[in-house]
Amino acid sequence: MSLLSVKDLQTHFIFHDIDNQLREARALNKINLSLDAGQILGIVGETGAGKSLTAQSICGLLRPPARIVGGSVVFDGRELLTLPEEELNNIRGADIAMVVQNPRSSLDPLTRIGEQLVRIHQTHTSGPLDGSRQKAMEMMQAVGIPDPQRRFTAWPHELSGGMAQRVLIAMALMNEPKLLIADEPTTGLDVTVQAQILDLLKELVARFDMASMIITHDLGIVAHYCDQVAVMFAGEIVEQGTLRDVFLQPAHPYTQQLLASTPERLKLGAETPLGGQPPDLFNLPVGCLSQDRCPLATDICRTSPPMVNLSIDHSARCHFANPNNKTAKSKGKKNG
Amino acid sequence: MADVILQAKNLVKRFPAGRSGSFVNAVNGVDLTIRRGEVLGMVGESGSGKSTIGRTILRLTNPTEGQISFDGKDITKLADKAVRPLRKDMQMVFQDPWSALNPRMKIGDLIAEPLRIHLNMSRSECRDRTEMLARRVGLSTNFLNRTPSALSGGQLQRVCIARAIATNPKLIVLDEPTSSLDLSVRAGILELLQELRAKTEAGFLFISHDLGTIKLISDRIAVLYLGRIVEEVPKYKLFSEPSHPYSQSLLSAHLPSDPNVPLQRMALQGEIPSPINPPSGCSFHTRCPVAVAECKRIQPLPEKISADHLARCLRLKDGKNIIPRDQK
């Protein structure tokens, strides 16, 4: 049995607008994922695809008007969606840990970083403070913070972006989580620092035998640090599978377009595979969500496309799911 | 040189940092030349000073030292009032289209603004030209009556570009114009820029931290580190023969989206030093894999590797500027 098994997860935004009309948006539609220890899953997509929302739904960190309206999240044998908040709190920060972008806004500006590491350890153990301090030092070393003795008493604002991100990773690892979720962990960091952080993550995942999820919009990160991929669009997973399957034999037009839009593959002046705008989540089209921007769209796309299994580990949600369809070479619609 | 639209000599910009009397040395002696019809790409990470350079040459901020000459005229010490009419010929496109546009102004008015300020057009002429500009940048004229909140990032950036080209400027500075946009939207904007540069005789300065984007659009590339140009080279040479160790590591840090392309990482130690306290000598020496003792003492001068290729590195002399490939 998988460590994490998400089935048909559905999250909606529900609220009354200023005209007192009820508005409902299907922000996540039937998300299916599974993850085992030692695997690194990359969740990739553009803004508004629902990547962060997926992570937040799994961890139970949704705020109104977002609400889980269906599905199941089974972690380590337990159904998280029906767990009372208290027990969820025991799992969060301990068995499931999250690292987010903008590390400096996630750190308490009024507490020294060593104390923050200790604090998060103490929340989940009843052991002595000294033990936590010792562990904090070890973790700071493990994440490559130079001179941990001295840095223990540093304030968050004294840290550079890269250093702060390392602290965040250390915090996530204090309680030896089974699942580590990294949401855009290197966005905003310099490219040379990004490399260090990603290498660190990969090494730690192997060392602690964790399951890991990296959420990003950067295809390069996925290509070199993940072994599984899920491509998201408008709240759905449109393609998922092993890295090699999805990136080398993409079967969904959106994935193909996305890969073709990376700077190294783009040829300016040639027929560019352009995208369009993502659909309005409050006004989703009937049938395939990409139909307004897909060059292969035809009448059948007005019916919901099935998840087509291209191989044991590779599926794509498209009527024309096929690594050999001609998306990249056909005329794209003008994008927004 | 009749085709040089902008020339900056020994540009220096320092900002006061806090109350302690220290300064942020954003730009530390930059020489820049932009010619009509060419795109100069400037690439660098945080602290490189690239955005500051863009703003300084447009006199949006005043240089601490140095000389800027635009279209043959020295504009370094001009009063703000005198610079204003020149803005008809020098424009800027900013990184974040959502914050670059007045949220309470209509799109049509935003695009027409430079026309109203610089050219004395009648209302109907303005309207016609605005519509033409909207079409030129691929924006539906339906949007002209809306406010920015109704448009997507890509559409907003097209508005910004329309605004920038409205008066047919001779110089356009683009500061990370696609960095805030989604991948699929970037391609469209870059296409648009490519079209525009083919049709105008303007000089472009394209600033970005992303090598991939710079490679697509630039003719020449300047690599910046801590306020200095460490390498200046025609595009293809940067990617085939990068000379400066920093350029090499920057290239190697780039992650291609093809999993089959192996990474050839040159793991740089540490992080970029603070511009408040830049290292002595060559500012890259603290992280440079091929630095030697004298790199700490001596600030390297730009050396010509060939007619159009220069780099600042002490190790060019003995050919040891190339970082060995097996260093990971």
Add this chain to the structure above:
Amino acid sequence: MNSTHSDQVSLATRIGNRLRGISRLSPTATAGVIIIFLFGILALFSDLFMTHDPVSSYPDRILQAPSAQHWFGTDGNGMDVFSRVIYGAKFGFGIAIPAVIIAVIIGVPVGLVAGYRGGILDEVLMRIFDGLRVFPSIILALAVVAATGQSLINVVLVLGFLDSPVFARLVRAEVLALRSSIFVESAVAVGNPTWRILFLHLLPNSIQGAMAQTAVRAAWAVRISATLAFLGVGIQAPTPEWGAMIRQGAEFMVTGQWWVAIFPGLALIFLVFGLNLFGDGIQDILDPRRRASK
């Protein structure tokens, strides 16, 4: 999945829906709106509601307690308190609205210029305005009105002038935050002269806070003018202004004729309350941080 906004929905229904939507966002604002609206109707259509002529006296009915004929009783001059209270609503609005308009006309441009220019100009202007605010406003108003003559116009002008620092401060604060924002830089980059930056770019984006304050400042204007009238300044008897009425009625409280002062007092309290509620509620709507999460 979502409800459709069909064009067939009648205007009344749409207004009703919008009101319900706003009341969801802020019950405070809604309550305020209702109160202000009621008083507004009284002020505009006072003729419909008054039972007697507000300035006719009935010498044979002095100081009569509330009765079927005089719902709020009669005052020391034999005038009908009810009609005078209704008529007094005109003064409430008639003073508050022009006073706030004047305050905005003076305060907003000062705030814009001070905030954008900064430097000496900012310091000087703000010190002047600080001085104004620190001065107890009643005393200052008394002095100015007494010196310039006791007329309604003077009262309005003085109040407007006294209140302008509030608006100047609010606008200046927004401008300080906005002047380094990218769209202002972009406006400069395009070549905008300073006046365009101030009025076309900064003004529309810095005025929300000030606008939200207008209701609260109107409440202040109503209160202060009533206070001034109470002190015998600005409005003369037998003008049916609430403050003046309270002044007259104060004498009679001791002898037990409570209705002369209480009713105008209640009217004053409710209008000020309504304006404050509305001002508060508007800020709830405009500033998402103040909104309680559902």
